Amino acid sequence: MRSERCRKRPSQVYCVLGSARSSAIGRSVLSIIGAGSFAYYTVKDRLPQILTKVIDTIHRNKKKFFEEYGKEGVEAEKKAISIFSKLRNEMQTNKPILPLTDNCQDTDIWNQYLDYQKTLLGNGEDPSWFRSPWLYVECYLYRRIQEGMSFSPPISEYDVFRDVKNESFFQSQQAMMALCTHLQELKKTIASLSKEQRQEEFYRLLQVSLWGNKCDLSISGGQDNSQKSSILASLESLKSFILVNNMDSLWNTLTKGKDVGSENALKTRVDIVLDNAGFELVTDFILADAILFFNLATEVHFHGKCIPWFVSDTTKHDFDWTIQQFLAVNHKWMSKCGQTWKENLKKGSWVYHENLFWTLPHEFWSMEKIAPDLYTELKKSDLIFFKGDLNYRKLTGDRKWDFTVPFSQALKTFHPAPLCSIRTLKADIQVGLQAGIGERLSASDANWMVSGKYGVIQFS
Numbered sequence: 001m002r003s004e005r006c007r008k009r010p011s012q013v014y015c016v017l018g019s020a021r022s023s024a025i026g027r028s029v030l031s032i033i034g035a036g037s038f039a040y041y042t043v044k045d046r047l048p049q050i051l052t053k054v055i056d057t058i059h060r061n062k063k064k065f066f067e068e069y070g071k072e073g074v075e076a077e078k079k080a081i082s083i084f085s086k087l088r089n090e091m092q093t094n095k096p097i098l099p100l101t102d103n104c105q106d107t108d109i110w111n112q113y114l115d116y117q118k119t120l121l122g123n124g125e126d127p128s129w130f131r132s133p134w135l136y137v138e139c140y141l142y143r144r145i146q147e148g149m150s151f152s153p154p155i156s157e158y159d160v161f162r163d164v165k166n167e168s169f170f171q172s173q174q175a176m177m178a179l180c181t182h183l184q185e186l187k188k189t190i191a192s193l194s195k196e197q198r199q200e201e202f203y204r205l206l207q208v209s210l211w212g213n214k215c216d217l218s219i220s221g222g223q224d225n226s227q228k229s230s231i232l233a234s235l236e237s238l239k240s241f242i243l244v245n246n247m248d249s250l251w252n253t254l255t256k257g258k259d260v261g262s263e264n265a266l267k268t269r270v271d272i273v274l275d276n277a278g279f280e281l282v283t284d285f286i287l288a289d290a291i292l293f294f295n296l297a298t299e300v301h302f303h304g305k306c307i308p309w310f311v312s313d314t315t316k317h318d319f320d321w322t323i324q325q326f327l328a329v330n331h332k333w334m335s336k337c338g339q340t341w342k343e344n345l346k347k348g349s350w351v352y353h354e355n356l357f358w359t360l361p362h363e364f365w366s367m368e369k370i371a372p373d374l375y376t377e378l379k380k381s382d383l384i385f386f387k388g389d390l391n392y393r394k395l396t397g398d399r400k401w402d403f404t405v406p407f408s409q410a411l412k413t414f415h416p417a418p419l420c421s422i423r424t425l426k427a428d429i430q431v432g433l434q435a436g437i438g439e440r441l442s443a444s445d446a447n448w449m450v451s452g453k454y455g456v457i458q459f460s
Helices: 004-008 019-026 038-060 062-069 071-092 107-121 134-150 162-171 173-192 195-212 232-241 247-255 279-293 316-328 332-347 364-370 372-378 388-395 437-444
Strands: 242-245 269-273 299-304 350-354 383-387 419-424 455-459
Touching: 038 062, 038 071, 038 134, 038 162, 062 071, 071 134, 107 134, 162 173, 162 316, 173 195, 173 232, 173 279, 173 332, 195 232, 195 247, 195 279, 195 419, 195 455, 232 242, 247 383, 247 455, 269 279, 279 299, 279 316, 279 332, 299 316, 316 332, 316 350, 332 350, 364 372, 364 388, 383 388, 388 419
Parallel strands: 242 455, 269 299, 269 383, 299 350, 383 419
Antiparallel strands: 419 455
Protein backbone atom coordinates (compact mmCIF):
# COMPACT_ATOMS: atom_id res chain seq x y z
CA MET A 1 0.00 0.00 0.00
CA ARG A 2 1.38 3.38 -1.02
CA SER A 3 1.27 5.95 1.77
CA GLU A 4 -0.41 9.36 1.54
CA ARG A 5 3.03 10.94 1.69
CA CYS A 6 4.09 9.03 -1.39
CA ARG A 7 0.98 10.11 -3.29
CA LYS A 8 1.15 13.75 -2.26
CA ARG A 9 4.66 14.38 -3.47
CA PRO A 10 4.92 16.67 -6.51
CA SER A 11 5.32 14.90 -9.83
CA GLN A 12 8.89 15.31 -11.04
CA VAL A 13 11.00 13.66 -13.72
CA TYR A 14 14.28 12.08 -12.64
CA CYS A 15 16.92 9.95 -14.24
CA VAL A 16 19.63 7.97 -12.48
CA LEU A 17 23.26 8.95 -12.80
CA GLY A 18 25.21 6.30 -14.66
CA SER A 19 27.89 4.44 -12.78
CA ALA A 20 30.58 5.32 -15.30
CA ARG A 21 30.42 9.01 -14.56
CA SER A 22 30.00 8.39 -10.84
CA SER A 23 33.08 6.20 -10.63
CA ALA A 24 35.04 8.83 -12.51
CA ILE A 25 34.41 11.20 -9.59
CA GLY A 26 36.85 9.10 -7.62
CA ARG A 27 36.29 5.96 -5.59
CA SER A 28 39.49 6.29 -3.63
CA VAL A 29 38.67 9.67 -2.10
CA LEU A 30 35.12 8.83 -1.03
CA SER A 31 34.74 8.89 2.74
CA ILE A 32 34.13 5.30 3.91
CA ILE A 33 33.26 4.60 7.55
CA GLY A 34 36.46 3.68 9.41
CA ALA A 35 36.93 2.56 13.01
CA GLY A 36 37.62 5.52 15.28
CA SER A 37 36.31 8.12 12.81
CA PHE A 38 33.47 10.55 13.44
CA ALA A 39 31.52 8.61 10.80
CA TYR A 40 32.07 5.38 12.75
CA TYR A 41 30.90 7.04 15.98
CA THR A 42 27.82 8.31 14.12
CA VAL A 43 26.76 4.89 12.84
CA LYS A 44 27.81 2.97 15.95
CA ASP A 45 26.33 5.28 18.60
CA ARG A 46 24.45 8.33 17.35
CA LEU A 47 22.17 6.78 14.73
CA PRO A 48 21.02 3.89 17.00
CA GLN A 49 20.35 6.50 19.70
CA ILE A 50 18.19 8.48 17.26
CA LEU A 51 16.34 5.32 16.22
CA THR A 52 15.74 4.42 19.87
CA LYS A 53 14.18 7.86 20.39
CA VAL A 54 11.96 7.27 17.35
CA ILE A 55 10.73 4.01 18.91
CA ASP A 56 10.15 5.73 22.27
CA THR A 57 8.27 8.59 20.60
CA ILE A 58 5.92 6.24 18.76
CA HIS A 59 5.26 4.29 21.96
CA ARG A 60 4.58 7.49 23.94
CA ASN A 61 1.96 8.47 21.36
CA LYS A 62 0.10 5.17 21.61
CA LYS A 63 -2.82 6.81 23.42
CA LYS A 64 -3.01 9.56 20.80
CA PHE A 65 -3.08 6.99 18.00
CA PHE A 66 -5.86 5.08 19.79
CA GLU A 67 -7.92 8.26 20.27
CA GLU A 68 -7.56 9.17 16.58
CA TYR A 69 -7.78 5.75 14.92
CA GLY A 70 -9.00 3.26 17.52
CA LYS A 71 -7.64 -0.29 17.46
CA GLU A 72 -6.09 0.33 14.02
CA GLY A 73 -3.91 3.04 15.52
CA VAL A 74 -2.66 0.73 18.29
CA GLU A 75 -1.85 -2.02 15.77
CA ALA A 76 0.00 0.54 13.63
CA GLU A 77 2.03 1.63 16.67
CA LYS A 78 3.06 -1.98 17.31
CA LYS A 79 3.95 -2.52 13.67
CA ALA A 80 6.09 0.63 13.44
CA ILE A 81 7.97 -0.28 16.63
CA SER A 82 8.61 -3.77 15.26
CA ILE A 83 9.93 -2.36 11.97
CA PHE A 84 12.26 0.10 13.67
CA SER A 85 13.51 -2.41 16.23
CA LYS A 86 14.48 -4.70 13.33
CA LEU A 87 16.12 -1.76 11.55
CA ARG A 88 18.15 -0.92 14.65
CA ASN A 89 19.35 -4.53 14.84
CA GLU A 90 20.35 -4.44 11.15
CA MET A 91 22.45 -1.37 11.82
CA GLN A 92 24.10 -2.55 15.01
CA THR A 93 25.02 -5.96 13.57
CA ASN A 94 26.33 -4.56 10.26
CA LYS A 95 23.77 -6.28 8.06
CA PRO A 96 23.70 -5.59 4.29
CA ILE A 97 21.88 -2.48 3.07
CA LEU A 98 18.47 -3.62 1.80
CA PRO A 99 16.53 -2.31 -1.20
CA LEU A 100 13.48 -0.18 -0.48
CA THR A 101 10.09 -1.79 -1.12
CA ASP A 102 7.59 1.02 -0.49
CA ASN A 103 6.90 1.93 -4.13
CA CYS A 104 7.25 5.70 -3.70
CA GLN A 105 8.38 8.15 -6.37
CA ASP A 106 12.01 7.89 -5.31
CA THR A 107 12.14 4.14 -4.54
CA ASP A 108 13.70 3.15 -7.86
CA ILE A 109 16.27 5.95 -7.60
CA TRP A 110 17.36 4.73 -4.15
CA ASN A 111 17.55 1.11 -5.28
CA GLN A 112 19.57 1.97 -8.37
CA TYR A 113 21.91 3.97 -6.13
CA LEU A 114 22.33 0.86 -4.00
CA ASP A 115 23.25 -1.09 -7.15
CA TYR A 116 25.82 1.61 -7.91
CA GLN A 117 27.29 1.26 -4.41
CA LYS A 118 27.71 -2.47 -5.08
CA THR A 119 29.82 -1.67 -8.16
CA LEU A 120 32.14 0.44 -6.01
CA LEU A 121 32.82 -2.47 -3.66
CA GLY A 122 33.22 -5.08 -6.36
CA ASN A 123 33.82 -8.80 -5.81
CA GLY A 124 30.10 -9.36 -5.38
CA GLU A 125 30.20 -7.79 -1.91
CA ASP A 126 27.07 -6.11 -0.58
CA PRO A 127 27.21 -2.63 0.97
CA SER A 128 26.57 -2.83 4.70
CA TRP A 129 26.04 -0.31 7.49
CA PHE A 130 29.74 -0.12 8.36
CA ARG A 131 31.08 -0.71 4.85
CA SER A 132 29.49 2.09 2.85
CA PRO A 133 30.03 5.83 2.41
CA TRP A 134 28.94 7.69 5.54
CA LEU A 135 26.78 10.16 3.59
CA TYR A 136 24.88 7.31 1.94
CA VAL A 137 24.32 5.34 5.14
CA GLU A 138 23.10 8.34 7.11
CA CYS A 139 20.66 9.42 4.40
CA TYR A 140 19.52 5.81 3.97
CA LEU A 141 18.57 5.56 7.65
CA TYR A 142 16.13 8.48 7.40
CA ARG A 143 14.69 7.11 4.17
CA ARG A 144 14.15 3.74 5.90
CA ILE A 145 12.35 5.54 8.75
CA GLN A 146 10.09 7.10 6.12
CA GLU A 147 9.52 3.65 4.61
CA GLY A 148 8.69 2.18 8.03
CA MET A 149 6.03 4.82 8.61
CA SER A 150 4.57 4.28 5.13
CA PHE A 151 4.06 0.61 6.07
CA SER A 152 2.20 1.59 9.26
CA PRO A 153 -1.15 3.07 8.24
CA PRO A 154 -3.14 4.89 9.51
CA ILE A 155 -0.25 6.67 11.28
CA SER A 156 1.85 6.91 8.10
CA GLU A 157 1.68 10.71 8.04
CA TYR A 158 2.97 11.08 11.58
CA ASP A 159 6.32 12.93 11.78
CA VAL A 160 8.33 10.94 14.34
CA PHE A 161 10.54 13.99 14.96
CA ARG A 162 7.80 16.61 15.35
CA ASP A 163 7.61 16.49 19.15
CA VAL A 164 11.33 17.10 19.62
CA LYS A 165 11.35 19.84 16.96
CA ASN A 166 8.45 21.62 18.63
CA GLU A 167 10.07 21.32 22.05
CA SER A 168 13.29 22.83 20.72
CA PHE A 169 11.30 25.71 19.25
CA PHE A 170 9.63 26.56 22.55
CA GLN A 171 12.92 26.25 24.47
CA SER A 172 14.39 28.93 22.16
CA GLN A 173 11.63 31.53 22.49
CA GLN A 174 13.61 34.03 24.54
CA ALA A 175 16.33 34.12 21.89
CA MET A 176 13.67 34.49 19.18
CA MET A 177 12.08 37.42 21.01
CA ALA A 178 15.44 39.18 21.17
CA LEU A 179 15.98 38.69 17.43
CA CYS A 180 12.49 39.92 16.51
CA THR A 181 12.89 42.97 18.75
CA HIS A 182 16.23 43.77 17.11
CA LEU A 183 14.73 43.39 13.62
CA GLN A 184 11.75 45.64 14.31
CA GLU A 185 13.92 48.29 15.95
CA LEU A 186 16.19 48.13 12.92
CA LYS A 187 13.25 48.68 10.58
CA LYS A 188 12.31 51.83 12.50
CA THR A 189 15.73 53.35 11.87
CA ILE A 190 16.34 52.05 8.34
CA ALA A 191 15.76 55.40 6.64
CA SER A 192 18.51 57.05 8.67
CA LEU A 193 21.15 54.36 8.09
CA SER A 194 24.03 54.96 5.70
CA LYS A 195 25.08 52.32 3.16
CA GLU A 196 27.94 51.31 5.48
CA GLN A 197 25.57 50.93 8.45
CA ARG A 198 23.19 48.83 6.36
CA GLN A 199 26.11 46.67 5.35
CA GLU A 200 27.15 46.23 8.98
CA GLU A 201 23.61 45.24 10.01
CA PHE A 202 23.39 42.77 7.12
CA TYR A 203 26.64 41.21 8.32
CA ARG A 204 25.24 40.88 11.85
CA LEU A 205 22.21 38.97 10.60
CA LEU A 206 24.37 36.73 8.42
CA GLN A 207 26.34 35.80 11.53
CA VAL A 208 23.11 35.19 13.45
CA SER A 209 22.07 32.78 10.70
CA LEU A 210 25.47 31.10 10.90
CA TRP A 211 25.44 30.50 14.65
CA GLY A 212 21.80 29.45 14.50
CA ASN A 213 23.11 26.39 12.70
CA LYS A 214 24.49 25.11 16.02
CA CYS A 215 20.94 24.06 16.95
CA ASP A 216 21.02 20.68 15.19
CA LEU A 217 19.07 17.79 16.73
CA SER A 218 20.67 15.14 14.52
CA ILE A 219 24.10 16.01 15.96
CA SER A 220 22.81 16.05 19.55
CA GLY A 221 21.06 12.73 19.01
CA GLY A 222 17.70 14.42 19.60
CA GLN A 223 18.78 15.88 22.95
CA ASP A 224 17.85 19.49 23.71
CA ASN A 225 20.10 21.73 21.62
CA SER A 226 18.06 24.93 21.66
CA GLN A 227 19.27 28.53 21.81
CA LYS A 228 18.20 29.85 25.21
CA SER A 229 19.82 33.31 25.20
CA SER A 230 20.20 36.16 22.71
CA ILE A 231 22.90 35.43 20.18
CA LEU A 232 23.31 39.09 19.22
CA ALA A 233 25.44 39.97 22.25
CA SER A 234 27.89 37.15 21.43
CA LEU A 235 28.61 37.98 17.79
CA GLU A 236 31.78 39.99 18.41
CA SER A 237 33.35 37.30 20.58
CA LEU A 238 32.44 34.61 18.02
CA LYS A 239 34.04 36.35 15.02
CA SER A 240 37.42 34.72 15.59
CA PHE A 241 35.76 31.29 15.19
CA ILE A 242 34.64 32.04 11.61
CA LEU A 243 37.33 30.24 9.61
CA VAL A 244 36.21 31.50 6.19
CA ASN A 245 34.40 34.83 6.14
CA ASN A 246 33.29 35.91 2.65
CA MET A 247 30.60 38.37 3.76
CA ASP A 248 32.14 41.13 1.61
CA SER A 249 31.68 38.97 -1.49
CA LEU A 250 28.02 38.40 -0.59
CA TRP A 251 27.41 42.11 -0.10
CA ASN A 252 29.11 42.94 -3.40
CA THR A 253 27.05 40.30 -5.21
CA LEU A 254 23.77 41.56 -3.79
CA THR A 255 24.52 45.27 -4.28
CA LYS A 256 26.15 45.10 -7.71
CA GLY A 257 24.54 47.76 -9.91
CA LYS A 258 22.10 48.79 -7.18
CA ASP A 259 21.46 51.93 -5.22
CA VAL A 260 21.26 50.40 -1.73
CA GLY A 261 18.24 51.81 0.05
CA SER A 262 16.38 52.67 -3.14
CA GLU A 263 12.77 51.55 -3.23
CA ASN A 264 13.08 50.78 -6.94
CA ALA A 265 15.24 47.67 -6.70
CA LEU A 266 15.73 45.59 -9.83
CA LYS A 267 14.06 42.18 -9.71
CA THR A 268 16.54 40.03 -7.82
CA ARG A 269 16.16 36.56 -6.36
CA VAL A 270 17.88 34.96 -3.36
CA ASP A 271 17.42 31.27 -2.54
CA ILE A 272 17.94 29.64 0.87
CA VAL A 273 18.34 25.86 0.97
CA LEU A 274 17.16 25.29 4.51
CA ASP A 275 18.62 23.12 7.24
CA ASN A 276 17.12 22.87 10.73
CA ALA A 277 13.66 23.90 11.91
CA GLY A 278 13.32 25.72 15.23
CA PHE A 279 15.73 28.49 16.12
CA GLU A 280 17.84 28.15 12.98
CA LEU A 281 14.79 28.48 10.73
CA VAL A 282 13.85 31.66 12.59
CA THR A 283 17.35 33.08 11.99
CA ASP A 284 16.86 32.29 8.29
CA PHE A 285 13.48 34.05 8.33
CA ILE A 286 15.08 37.08 9.98
CA LEU A 287 17.83 37.15 7.34
CA ALA A 288 15.31 36.75 4.51
CA ASP A 289 13.18 39.55 5.96
CA ALA A 290 16.22 41.83 6.13
CA ILE A 291 17.25 41.00 2.56
CA LEU A 292 13.88 42.32 1.40
CA PHE A 293 13.67 45.44 3.55
CA PHE A 294 17.28 46.37 2.73
CA ASN A 295 16.21 46.07 -0.94
CA LEU A 296 19.00 43.57 -1.59
CA ALA A 297 16.47 41.34 -3.38
CA THR A 298 12.82 41.37 -4.38
CA GLU A 299 12.19 37.63 -3.84
CA VAL A 300 13.44 35.01 -1.40
CA HIS A 301 12.85 31.35 -2.27
CA PHE A 302 13.10 28.69 0.45
CA HIS A 303 13.85 25.01 -0.19
CA GLY A 304 12.80 22.43 2.41
CA LYS A 305 12.54 18.67 2.77
CA CYS A 306 9.53 16.68 1.56
CA ILE A 307 9.85 14.07 4.35
CA PRO A 308 11.10 14.19 7.96
CA TRP A 309 14.88 14.22 7.62
CA PHE A 310 17.96 14.24 9.88
CA VAL A 311 15.71 14.75 12.94
CA SER A 312 15.29 18.53 12.75
CA ASP A 313 15.41 19.44 9.05
CA THR A 314 12.67 21.79 7.90
CA THR A 315 9.56 20.38 6.20
CA LYS A 316 6.62 22.34 4.79
CA HIS A 317 4.72 21.63 8.02
CA ASP A 318 7.60 23.04 10.11
CA PHE A 319 7.81 26.11 7.86
CA ASP A 320 4.09 26.92 8.10
CA TRP A 321 3.81 25.90 11.77
CA THR A 322 6.63 28.29 12.74
CA ILE A 323 4.89 31.25 11.14
CA GLN A 324 1.62 30.27 12.83
CA GLN A 325 3.37 30.18 16.20
CA PHE A 326 4.71 33.69 15.64
CA LEU A 327 1.25 34.95 14.71
CA ALA A 328 -0.27 33.44 17.86
CA VAL A 329 2.38 34.34 20.44
CA ASN A 330 1.73 37.09 22.99
CA HIS A 331 4.77 39.17 22.05
CA LYS A 332 4.43 42.38 20.06
CA TRP A 333 7.48 42.00 17.83
CA MET A 334 7.24 38.25 17.29
CA SER A 335 3.64 38.55 16.14
CA LYS A 336 4.63 41.52 13.95
CA CYS A 337 7.28 39.34 12.30
CA GLY A 338 4.72 36.58 11.81
CA GLN A 339 2.35 39.01 10.09
CA THR A 340 5.11 40.23 7.78
CA TRP A 341 6.18 36.70 6.88
CA LYS A 342 2.62 35.59 6.19
CA GLU A 343 2.14 38.62 3.96
CA ASN A 344 5.42 37.93 2.15
CA LEU A 345 4.15 34.45 1.26
CA LYS A 346 0.76 35.80 0.20
CA LYS A 347 2.21 38.39 -2.17
CA GLY A 348 4.90 36.06 -3.53
CA SER A 349 8.01 37.82 -2.27
CA TRP A 350 8.63 34.65 -0.24
CA VAL A 351 8.19 31.31 -2.04
CA TYR A 352 8.50 27.81 -0.57
CA HIS A 353 9.70 24.87 -2.70
CA GLU A 354 9.93 21.11 -2.17
CA ASN A 355 11.93 18.69 -4.29
CA LEU A 356 12.71 15.00 -3.83
CA PHE A 357 16.36 15.59 -4.66
CA TRP A 358 17.05 17.11 -1.23
CA THR A 359 16.23 13.74 0.37
CA LEU A 360 18.30 11.59 -1.98
CA PRO A 361 21.84 10.44 -1.11
CA HIS A 362 23.42 12.02 -4.19
CA GLU A 363 26.11 14.69 -4.22
CA PHE A 364 24.99 18.02 -5.64
CA TRP A 365 27.24 17.78 -8.69
CA SER A 366 24.81 15.11 -9.97
CA MET A 367 21.77 17.42 -9.64
CA GLU A 368 21.80 18.69 -13.22
CA LYS A 369 21.44 15.12 -14.53
CA ILE A 370 19.24 13.58 -11.82
CA ALA A 371 16.92 16.53 -11.06
CA PRO A 372 17.17 18.89 -14.05
CA ASP A 373 13.96 20.63 -12.97
CA LEU A 374 15.56 21.68 -9.69
CA TYR A 375 18.84 22.71 -11.31
CA THR A 376 16.94 24.86 -13.81
CA GLU A 377 15.03 26.48 -10.93
CA LEU A 378 18.22 27.30 -9.03
CA LYS A 379 19.75 28.86 -12.15
CA LYS A 380 17.11 31.60 -11.83
CA SER A 381 18.71 32.74 -8.56
CA ASP A 382 21.14 35.62 -8.12
CA LEU A 383 22.56 34.05 -4.94
CA ILE A 384 21.93 30.70 -3.23
CA PHE A 385 22.57 30.15 0.48
CA PHE A 386 23.14 26.53 1.50
CA LYS A 387 22.58 26.16 5.21
CA GLY A 388 24.27 23.58 7.39
CA ASP A 389 26.50 20.56 7.39
CA LEU A 390 24.57 18.07 5.27
CA ASN A 391 24.34 20.58 2.43
CA TYR A 392 28.08 21.22 2.74
CA ARG A 393 28.84 17.50 2.60
CA LYS A 394 26.73 17.15 -0.54
CA LEU A 395 28.24 20.29 -2.10
CA THR A 396 31.74 18.88 -1.67
CA GLY A 397 30.84 15.23 -2.28
CA ASP A 398 31.72 14.33 1.32
CA ARG A 399 35.29 13.75 0.15
CA LYS A 400 38.46 13.95 2.22
CA TRP A 401 39.76 17.05 0.48
CA ASP A 402 42.92 18.82 1.59
CA PHE A 403 42.02 21.83 3.75
CA THR A 404 43.42 24.29 1.19
CA VAL A 405 41.52 22.97 -1.85
CA PRO A 406 39.44 25.92 -3.16
CA PHE A 407 35.72 25.70 -2.47
CA SER A 408 34.92 26.19 -6.17
CA GLN A 409 37.13 23.23 -7.05
CA ALA A 410 35.42 20.96 -4.50
CA LEU A 411 32.04 21.90 -6.03
CA LYS A 412 33.21 20.32 -9.30
CA THR A 413 30.52 20.95 -11.93
CA PHE A 414 27.85 22.20 -9.53
CA HIS A 415 27.40 25.93 -10.05
CA PRO A 416 23.85 26.92 -11.02
CA ALA A 417 24.38 30.44 -9.61
CA PRO A 418 26.68 32.30 -7.18
CA LEU A 419 26.39 30.33 -3.95
CA CYS A 420 27.39 30.46 -0.31
CA SER A 421 27.64 27.80 2.38
CA ILE A 422 26.72 28.96 5.88
CA ARG A 423 27.56 26.21 8.37
CA THR A 424 28.99 25.44 11.77
CA LEU A 425 31.43 22.55 11.46
CA LYS A 426 29.86 19.27 12.63
CA ALA A 427 31.42 16.83 10.13
CA ASP A 428 35.07 16.22 9.38
CA ILE A 429 35.25 17.92 6.01
CA GLN A 430 36.39 21.45 5.24
CA VAL A 431 37.93 23.13 2.19
CA GLY A 432 39.07 26.63 1.28
CA LEU A 433 41.20 27.29 4.38
CA GLN A 434 44.37 29.37 4.35
CA ALA A 435 47.53 27.26 4.45
CA GLY A 436 48.36 25.94 7.91
CA ILE A 437 45.04 26.76 9.60
CA GLY A 438 43.64 23.23 9.46
CA GLU A 439 46.86 21.71 10.75
CA ARG A 440 47.13 24.26 13.56
CA LEU A 441 43.56 23.61 14.69
CA SER A 442 44.05 19.84 14.49
CA ALA A 443 47.07 20.12 16.77
CA SER A 444 45.25 22.23 19.37
CA ASP A 445 41.71 20.79 19.26
CA ALA A 446 41.06 17.24 18.08
CA ASN A 447 37.31 17.93 17.76
CA TRP A 448 37.46 21.26 15.91
CA MET A 449 35.75 19.85 12.79
CA VAL A 450 32.78 18.26 14.58
CA SER A 451 32.02 20.35 17.67
CA GLY A 452 30.05 23.20 16.07
CA LYS A 453 32.50 25.66 17.68
CA TYR A 454 33.76 26.91 14.32
CA GLY A 455 31.86 28.18 11.32
CA VAL A 456 32.22 29.35 7.73
CA ILE A 457 30.46 31.83 5.48
CA GLN A 458 32.00 30.51 2.27
CA PHE A 459 31.23 32.00 -1.15
CA SER A 460 31.82 30.76 -4.67
